[in-house]
Amino acid sequence: MKLLRYGPPGQEKPGLVDSDGRIRSLAGVIDDLAGAALGPDSLARLAELDAGSLDPVDEPVRLGPCVAGVGKFLCIGLNYADHAAESGMEVPAEPVVFMKATSAIVGPNDDVEIPRRSEKTDWEVELGVVIGSTAKYVSEEEALDHVAGYCVVNDLSEREFQLERLGQWVKGKSCDTFAPIGPYLVTRDEAPDPQNLGLWLEVDGHRYQDGSTSTMVFGVAKLVSYLSQFMSLQPGDILSTGTPPGVGLGQKPQVYLKPGQQMRLGIEGLGEQTQRTVAAP
Numbered sequence: 001m002k003l004l005r006y007g008p009p010g011q012e013k014p015g016l017v018d019s020d021g022r023i024r025s026l027a028g029v030i031d032d033l034a035g036a037a038l039g040p041d042s043l044a045r046l047a048e049l050d051a052g053s054l055d056p057v058d059e060p061v062r063l064g065p066c067v068a069g070v071g072k073f074l075c076i077g078l079n080y081a082d083h084a085a086e087s088g089m090e091v092p093a094e095p096v097v098f099m100k101a102t103s104a105i106v107g108p109n110d111d112v113e114i115p116r117r118s119e120k121t122d123w124e125v126e127l128g129v130v131i132g133s134t135a136k137y138v139s140e141e142e143a144l145d146h147v148a149g150y151c152v153v154n155d156l157s158e159r160e161f162q163l164e165r166l167g168q169w170v171k172g173k174s175c176d177t178f179a180p181i182g183p184y185l186v187t188r189d190e191a192p193d194p195q196n197l198g199l200w201l202e203v204d205g206h207r208y209q210d211g212s213t214s215t216m217v218f219g220v221a222k223l224v225s226y227l228s229q230f231m232s233l234q235p236g237d238i239l240s241t242g243t244p245p246g247v248g249l250g251q252k253p254q255v256y257l258k259p260g261q262q263m264r265l266g267i268e269g270l271g272e273q274t275q276r277t278v279a280a281p
């Protein structure tokens with residue numbers, strides 16, 4: 001299933017995409033795409049619905065973030081060997097983990113703000129993993145049972161805030177609008193092999209990133225298991241699994257975003273995002 005949220009910011013309703021590609025409303029069926037609604041029992045119930053009996057949604061409509069009530073936004077750094085190389089860093093011996101403020105989350109096609117005093121705002125297309133049921137001390141073999149599905153993430157990053165200021169990466173990763181997610185939460189049955197998906201990103205029509213999740217250092221099952229040794233993962237938590245090469249930091253000379261540009265990015269089977277860059281108010 002392709003699940004989504006539609007409507008104005010803060011007033012989104014849940015929906016799904018039917019077999020003809022039309023959006024149908026899940027309002028009244030579930031409260032939102034959040035918490036227990038992301039669990040295996042709930043997803044099984046949704047899969048049994050006759051989509052034709054659900055109200056069609058007038059399109060075009062704004063799409064919101066594909067998950068609501070995100071408790072934790074966990075990110076993995078340097079998880080593609082060729083991206084680590086372009087960043088001038090070693091491939092880590094175990095996953096590099098950092099967090100992004102959940103206030104950065106926006107819809108897949110919402111404007112992205114270039115923060116005040118930013119000169120190095122950069123892009124990162126990433127496979128996002130949405131947790132569907134609590135995972136605590138799970139093995140790699142059990143890990144995917146706790147995954148509701150996948151989504152496209154743009155892990156926007158301000159490189160000066162991230163790398164040239166003191167302390168952790170979180171300052172460069174958490175600016176408002178730095179986490180577009182969606183358009184869809186694609187359930188796991190529709191993406192049975194998360195380690196074989198093409199992913200790409202273009203700025204103003206120039207393709208900078210063109211990779212495959214097959215070259216991840218640590219795969220999804222490993223990452224979910226690994227993180228669950230340090231903290232419980234809860235329904236609605238998002239794990240962004242790192243970016244392939246081709247970010248602005250890795251260009252020679254480096255290339256960064258300015259207001260008035262357009263990013264397009266996508267992952268095979270998970271849909272596409274389009275964002276316009278604007279100056280932060």
Ligand code: ZN
Pocket residue numbers: 075076077124126155240242243
């Ligand atoms: Zn990233």
